[in-house]
Amino acid sequence: MSGQGTEPEAMKIVLVGHMGAGKTTAVKALGGVDVDELIESREQRTVAEIFAADGEGAFRDLEERVTLELLADPSVQAVALGGGALASRRTRAALTAARVVWLDVDADEAWRRVARSPTRPLARDERRFRALHAERQEQYAQAADAIVPASHVRRLAAPIAALEGMPAGAKLIWAVTASADYPAYIGAGLITDRRFWPATIAGRRVLVSDRNAASHYGALFEPVLTAVRIAPGEQSKTLTQAEVIWREMARTGVTRTDVTVALGGGVVGDLAGFCAATYQRGMPVVQVPTTLVAQVDSAYGGKTGVDIPEGKNYVGSFHQPAAVIADTTTLGTLPPAELAAGYAEVVKTGLIAGGWLWRRIAAGAAPDDPDVIAGCALTKLRIVAQDELDTGVRQLLNVGHTVAHAVETVTGYARYRHGEAVALGLLAELRLAGADALRQQVLELLEQAGLPVTLAADVDVEQVLLATTRDKKRVGEGPVPFALCIEPGRALTGQPVAPAELRAAIMELVG
Template identity: 40%
Template sequence: MSATTVRVDLAGRPYDIVIGRGLLAELGLRIAALRPGANTVIVTDENVAARHLDTAKASLAGAGITSSEIIIAPGEKSKSIDVFASVCDQILATRIGRNDLVIALGGGVVGDLAGFAAAAVRRGLDYVQVPTTLLAQVDSSVGGKTGINSQYGKNLIGAFHQPILVLADTAVLDTLPEREFQAGYAEVAKYGLIDDAKFFNWLEANWRHVFDGGPEREEAVAICCRAKAAIVARDEKETGDRALLNLGHTFGHALEAGAGFSSRLLHGEAVAIGMVQAFDYSVEQGLANGQDAERVRRHLKSVGLRTRPSEIEGDMPDVDELMALIAQDKKVQRGKLTFILTRGIGESFIAKDVDPAKVHAFLSQQG
């Protein structure tokens, strides 16, 4: 199957997202074409290293590209100040230069962490994203958002730092645990819910083929990447409508933090619950109809995702604590809450100065 290329058309700094099966074996040739003779440092985690590191290193070696690797523990807890500092030191220990490259080989945690380290080391190294999860392929690897978590919330420390290439090998998703694929699918559905009702309709009919690995998988990834590339090109640093990409994330990030950034609640699972909450809250405020909210809940549930906070295992913060976490959201401006709300499927919008009392009352009713 031939690869699909999506261009992220940033002025003076354009780059390609290349999507297709078997692309990991082409990593070396594609890097050599961009940066011949470069030294590289691969940042990956233990799980991805066991499955894909040898293929990546062999591809690089075959193209005359030297490489070393940094292997971190899997999971959201690696997006910490301590791990970030360690990765920066390990990159520096390789004596990598300004004309060399960092390669982020992994899911969203690896991509966010490695991208932020690349932004910081020597005041900025170029890097390549090789996303190995569905979530990373359709969302976190594209657009240059990098960062780590704080005790105050998700992704509150970081930088905008664009990659020079994103290589999305959809065949590596064949080895992804089902729960990880389901979590990534929440971000796929998000693109339909933001402003593409036709795509959401298509997903309702074709989601099983996306999961099974047919050509619909590449089609879905490409549609998501085109949508994100267009938004990033016109609003790189989220001063305008790029904030729409955070549908479900204000509620979701608070839940994720409340679960301790642990395997109890994966990022995509939190986003799924958060998107349903955004629809339910919009219905409660008279902005959207209940039929659309129920349709969203039904679809996400059909693919195996949780859709209610009560479905999260273990103890969770009370409403006051959740509101404190929401108040730390990156979209808060001068203490005023900003949410992505909706008038229906494909009709999301940025709502500024949302009344905290109304959100508190809404969360108090959640089951």
């Protein structure tokens, strides 16, 4: 992690990532040194030849010595490490004086790039290659100050510039979509201790928040051109409230060059984002999520909108934020029930991700663990990068949500918090997936967090069933497709569900 007391622009950039991430290409563009290339030059042998003649252990010792030398050399401004270099404790310790950038590449793309390369001794067996990729994910995630998709190896200037002023201990995830890229900052004290604001974002600020968030943190964003406070809760996410915000913007002379600051939870983020997307046909919005559900999910990806009586989020648009600033310290002011509600989204995201993130969650990680929050955000942003407009793989993020949204609609958005409804939806949809053992594990996690695992007896199950048929994922006259999690890390979209099976899964919730 990055050290304190040194300006980011003066710090050495260290590139990490799996084989095939493009570290060599990236470090050359930065005018730096690739550790493997330097070793081969000095040894007059390829890495594969060193492996073959001396063994992997000898290579790792050599790799560690050269890496430490380069990290200590002030004349070297950028270094690309080998894929397994972070296994060295001494190397990890030496990274404290650098900005570590993880070039994130998925296993399929990495294998396509390096498959059976004669110069890469660990890229000859696909099964072993994929196992190494999975094993190293947590190491990369923990070491990284910035996480940048490998597709950006030739475009690192913007992500590196976005590190300017970022406090030590925080993480930057560079979000990439077809319409816009933006930085997502996650860490303790970003606004509460440092009043951090991205150096790249200018313009007068328009603050939209709920009364709770505004009372705690609103003053941290002054001066503002105007501020609008809404009542907490889903009931505020309406076209009527949107009109109040639009007209206040017009009254105070807000222009499209100004920036909306969405301070609060998912309701504020959705509503303020929608107003920013539509006011004068679009103005920037910076999402500043202060609830767990927003920090792990709703603040990222650009979905904005409001509810109407016929359905949740029926009116909205895609509008990517200019930045996200998720200060995990703000979670300390949440009521326990609100923190628990956000935990349902943590569980959902862990199920989709699998791997180290799910293992950490299943082992009982605290809901507000910054590493888990960052892991959830990374999981979502990886998916959104592939499918910004929610026509395919992004529907993975709807695991548990088809039933959840139906429950919210039927109960008027007042009976259950969103996360509480998601908890119920996860249990119903894991039953539909036939993942019975996993359902039991999830039920225990949800119960321990204080979330509801049974549906109130007075909720009309038939109305919930009807509401699922109006889910906005439905296309034409066909049935509503479900996203179902078969096992951690393996979820499927577009899954048909028989009405009788859905009824049984929801009835089971009633007990």
